[in-house]
Amino acid sequence: MNNSFQEIGNVILSCNNILLYPHLNMDGDAMGSSAALCRALRNAGKNCYILIEDKVADNLAFLDEGYCTADAGIIGEVELSICIDCGDDTRFPARAEAFHSSKLTVCIDHHRTTKDFCDYNYVDPGAAATGQLIYHLIKTMGLQIDQKIGEALFAAITTDTGNFQYSNTTEETHRIVAELYSYGIDANRVSIEIYENNRIQRLKITSRILATLQTVSDGRCAICYVTQDMLDETGALMEETEGVVQQLRGISGVEVAVFLKEKDKNTTKVSMRSKSCVDVAEIAASLGGGGHIRAAGATIEKPVLESLEIIKNKIIESLE
Amino acid sequence: MNNSFQEIGNVILSCNNILLYPHLNMDGDAMGSSAALCRALRNAGKNCYILIEDKVADNLAFLDEGYCTADAGIIGEVELSICIDCGDDTRFPARAEAFHSSKLTVCIDHHRTTKDFCDYNYVDPGAAATGQLIYHLIKTMGLQIDQKIGEALFAAITTDTGNFQYSNTTEETHRIVAELYSYGIDANRVSIEIYENNRIQRLKITSRILATLQTVSDGRCAICYVTQDMLDETGALMEETEGVVQQLRGISGVEVAVFLKEKDKNTTKVSMRSKSCVDVAEIAASLGGGGHIRAAGATIEKPVLESLEIIKNKIIESLE
Numbered sequence: 001m002n003n004s005f006q007e008i009g010n011v012i013l014s015c016n017n018i019l020l021y022p023h024l025n026m027d028g029d030a031m032g033s034s035a036a037l038c039r040a041l042r043n044a045g046k047n048c049y050i051l052i053e054d055k056v057a058d059n060l061a062f063l064d065e066g067y068c069t070a071d072a073g074i075i076g077e078v079e080l081s082i083c084i085d086c087g088d089d090t091r092f093p094a095r096a097e098a099f100h101s102s103k104l105t106v107c108i109d110h111h112r113t114t115k116d117f118c119d120y121n122y123v124d125p126g127a128a129a130t131g132q133l134i135y136h137l138i139k140t141m142g143l144q145i146d147q148k149i150g151e152a153l154f155a156a157i158t159t160d161t162g163n164f165q166y167s168n169t170t171e172e173t174h175r176i177v178a179e180l181y182s183y184g185i186d187a188n189r190v191s192i193e194i195y196e197n198n199r200i201q202r203l204k205i206t207s208r209i210l211a212t213l214q215t216v217s218d219g220r221c222a223i224c225y226v227t228q229d230m231l232d233e234t235g236a237l238m239e240e241t242e243g244v245v246q247q248l249r250g251i252s253g254v255e256v257a258v259f260l261k262e263k264d265k266n267t268t269k270v271s272m273r274s275k276s277c278v279d280v281a282e283i284a285a286s287l288g289g290g291g292h293i294r295a296a297g298a299t300i301e302k303p304v305l306e307s308l309e310i311i312k313n314k315i316i317e318s319l320e
Numbered sequence: 321m322n323n324s325f326q327e328i329g330n331v332i333l334s335c336n337n338i339l340l341y342p343h344l345n346m347d348g349d350a351m352g353s354s355a356a357l358c359r360a361l362r363n364a365g366k367n368c369y370i371l372i373e374d375k376v377a378d379n380l381a382f383l384d385e386g387y388c389t390a391d392a393g394i395i396g397e398v399e400l401s402i403c404i405d406c407g408d409d410t411r412f413p414a415r416a417e418a419f420h421s422s423k424l425t426v427c428i429d430h431h432r433t434t435k436d437f438c439d440y441n442y443v444d445p446g447a448a449a450t451g452q453l454i455y456h457l458i459k460t461m462g463l464q465i466d467q468k469i470g471e472a473l474f475a476a477i478t479t480d481t482g483n484f485q486y487s488n489t490t491e492e493t494h495r496i497v498a499e500l501y502s503y504g505i506d507a508n509r510v511s512i513e514i515y516e517n518n519r520i521q522r523l524k525i526t527s528r529i530l531a532t533l534q535t536v537s538d539g540r541c542a543i544c545y546v547t548q549d550m551l552d553e554t555g556a557l558m559e560e561t562e563g564v565v566q567q568l569r570g571i572s573g574v575e576v577a578v579f580l581k582e583k584d585k586n587t588t589k590v591s592m593r594s595k596s597c598v599d600v601a602e603i604a605a606s607l608g609g610g611g612h613i614r615a616a617g618a619t620i621e622k623p624v625l626e627s628l629e630i631i632k633n634k635i636i637e638s639l640e
Contacts, residue, residue, distance in 0.1 A: 058572070158484070158485070163483035163484060163485060164478070164483060164484050164497075164507070165478070165483060165507070165508065165511040165515070166508060167506075167507075167508035169507060169508070170501060171498045171499075171501035171502055172498075173498075174494045174495070174497045174498035174501065175494070175495070175498045177484075177494045178491045178492075178493075178494035178495045178498060179491075181490060181491035181494065182491055186487075187484070187485065187487075187489060188485065188486060188487035188489070191485040192595070195485070195570060196569060196570040196571075196572075196595070197570070197572045198570050198571055198572060199571070199572055200533070200535065200539070200542070200571050200572075200574075203530050203533060203567060203568075203571065204530070204533065206526075206527075206530060207526075207527045207528075207529075207530030207531045207533070208527075208531075209527075210523050210524070210526060210527030210530075211527045211528075211531070213520070213523060213524065213527070215520065219520070222520070247523060248523075249516060250515060250516040250517075250518050251516075251518055251519070251520050251523065252378070252516075252517045252518060252519055252520075254520075275512070275516070
């Protein structure tokens with residue numbers, strides 16, 4: 001059961017020493033939401049930091065204007081800890097103890113699986129981004145949105161909505177962003193910081209992966225893979241292969257996109273995406289994995305090329 | 321000097337037989353704007369078609385609900401011809417005569433270079449998309465926006481704003497799109513139609529092109545090329561190499577992105593993009609080409625690999 005923004009806003013305004021807890025491996029929504037709230041609370045005279053336990057990604061570092069710290073003791077005794085864009089303490093394992101030692105805790109999140117686990121909670125799975133909830137919270141507290149707060153909220157919202165293309169985007173999403181423009185945001189600069197900051201290794205590994213592209217079932221399934229050797233030869237990181245499976249789904253006529261990652265010589269991770277009619281969660285389940293109808297995965301304890309044959313046969317079967 | 325939407329709306333409403341003229345090689349804005357206006361006018365009882373002289377691109381064909389025709393005589397005598405998203409008749413050469421033989425002509429456009437060349441004109445370079453102008457025109461005429469009109473306008477606006485990331489995007493852009501949601505648009509479906517409709521050949525040629533990636537000047541310039549042999553081997557079209565130069569610009573630390581296209585054995589086309597400080601128009605001019613500060617091009621009458629060396633030296637010079 002959610003508390004109201006009014007209740008939560010009153011609690012926040014009654015405290016002075018506040019730490020914000022985004023999830024591990026911060027994405028644009030976690031970082032943008034935390035930066036926006038941190039700046040709004042500092043503007044209101046609060047001692048506020050974003051407590052982190054891992055590095056801020058290079059393409060999001062521009063949002064950190066001295067907000068992030070790994071020092072849980074930086075402001076002395078903490079009156080209030082706010083968990084942002086995550087719904088349980090396993091998402092901030094090294095900070096869980098510090099979080100729970102706070103006098104009061106608040107959770108602001110939009111994930112469907114989040115349960116009320118704090119003293120005060122606002123969880124709205126209908127919100128395209130936690131950034132939208134932070135926007136409402138700042139407004140409810142009567143605090144001003146300045147250009148930098150606006151840009152942090154824009155970063156949060158544009159990344160979590162796939163640049164306003166995903167089905168989570170709503171009328172309200174656009175209404176909020178329209179208002180952010182009135183605070184003088186430079187959305188194009190934010191966009192360049194976030195999206196035009198790829199390592200060259202990402203392009204090199206993408207080239208190598210797409211060279212493995214094959215289709216089955218008359219082009220209704222597209223498959224690619226990456227090996228550890230390909231990563232070594234290009235200097236790329238496994239995380240830089242993200243996005244490939246979406247590119248495969250973007251091929252005309254493709255219903256199922258499959259991407260295989262060689263974890264080690266005898267372990268292959270399989271990611272699957274479907275466009276409109278195939279239940280890839282079912283295929284994943286038959287391999288001991290799981291997921292959603294349109295996005296699922298599994299781990300096969302076989303070399304990558306053997307796994308490729310196994311998954312091809314599964315897909316051919318299910319597309320028949 | 322612009323006429324008002326009111327004047328133009330009155331002219332349109334006073335006519336019954338109306339043809340719409342988008343530019344050759346229609347993009348999302350031209351097709352989306354034309355489809356939206358065509359449907360709104362048909363809903364108002366008008367005989368209205370979109371007159372075209374080339375094929376509608378596969379990824380935009382879903383917007384054509386029987387609106388497009390190549391038959392200039394399809395509605396008999398034409399009272400009104402409306403030129404959409406283009407500002408002179410060289411953009412519809414095979415239809416120019418038909419256009420000027422109309423009793424009345426109107427131009428609705430957002431290109432900076434457009435001069436008043438019709439009986440009534442509304443040209444606004446400040447509009448992110450012609451779709452925004454069509455939205456205002458439909459509203460001014462007092463016509464209803466239904467789901468399909470809303471989806472056509474969304475297609476127009478999202479494509480011309482780079483999914484709301486380009487600097488042409490404004491507060492008004494988001495306000496209009498927010499309102500379109502209230503007509504029940506399925507923006508995600510539109511997005512999938514437009515962006516997830518690539519031929520597999522596009523991924524294959526992208527892979528081959530990225531394999532030619534090299535950098536100069538300590539990674540501040542990234543260069544790739546495509547040859548006719550690479551196109552032949554992958555079955556891709558030259559137009560399917562679009563987007564590569566933006567990918568190069570998206571590399572961290574890259575200030576200038578260069579893409580070379582082998583036109584024939586002794587002719588190479590060069591496209592350049594810069595991120596923030598280099599004037600690529602100047603480099604293009606030194607090769608007999610031209611363009612804007614951030615996007616320019618030239619043609620070199622040399623084989624592609626010789627042209628590569630020429631352009632590399634030019635860039636190294638200008639980055640020093």
